[in-house]
Amino acid sequence: MIKSLLYFIWAGLFEIGGGYLMWLWLRQGKSVWWGILGGIALACYGAIATLQPANFGRVYAAYGGVFIAMAMLWSWKVDRVTPDSYDLIGACLALVSVFMIVFAPRI
Numbered sequence: 466m467i468k469s470l471l472y473f474i475w476a477g478l479f480e481i482g483g484g485y486l487m488w489l490w491l492r493q494g495k496s497v498w499w500g501i502l503g504g505i506a507l508a509c510y511g512a513i514a515t516l517q518p519a520n521f522g523r524v525y526a527a528y529g530g531v532f533i534a535m536a537m538l539w540s541w542k543v544d545r546v547t548p549d550s551y552d553l554i555g556a557c558l559a560l561v562s563v564f565m566i567v568f569a570p571r572i
Contacts, residue, residue, distance in 0.1 A: 466568065469517060473563075476513040476528060477535040483507035485543070519567060527566045530559035 483506030490500035517524040534556040540546045548556070 469567065472513055472516050473528065473531045474535075476510050477531050479506045479510035479513060480528075480532060481535055481539050483510060485539070523566055527563045530563035530566070533559040 483503045486499045486503030486506060488503075489495040490497060490503060514524060514528065519527070537548050537552050537556045541548055
């Protein structure tokens with residue numbers, strides 16, 4: 466379970482970080498190198514996701530919930546946008562869904 470959670474965290478950091486680097490390049494006029502680094506980070510995210518033991522659809526559904534929570538943290542810490550109560554409730558609901566999808570016992 467811990468190994469799986471670490472994969473989610475690493476993949477989330479690469480996915481959100483890669484997207485952020487692309488954002489800086491395309492929306493804020495940073496050098497093309499920011500975009501190249503963003504592309505590399507996004508490729509790493511894709512590779513890390515394959516390390517999860519669950520099937521493709523279940524893993525990607527769960528990543529959606531993890532990314533919601535991580536994007537809220539990113540927005541708070543990097544963009545300095547404080548999440549409101551609806552952001553926090555939504556992120557918590559997404560994480561509960563992740564645990565149900567990934568860790569619920571299968572019959």
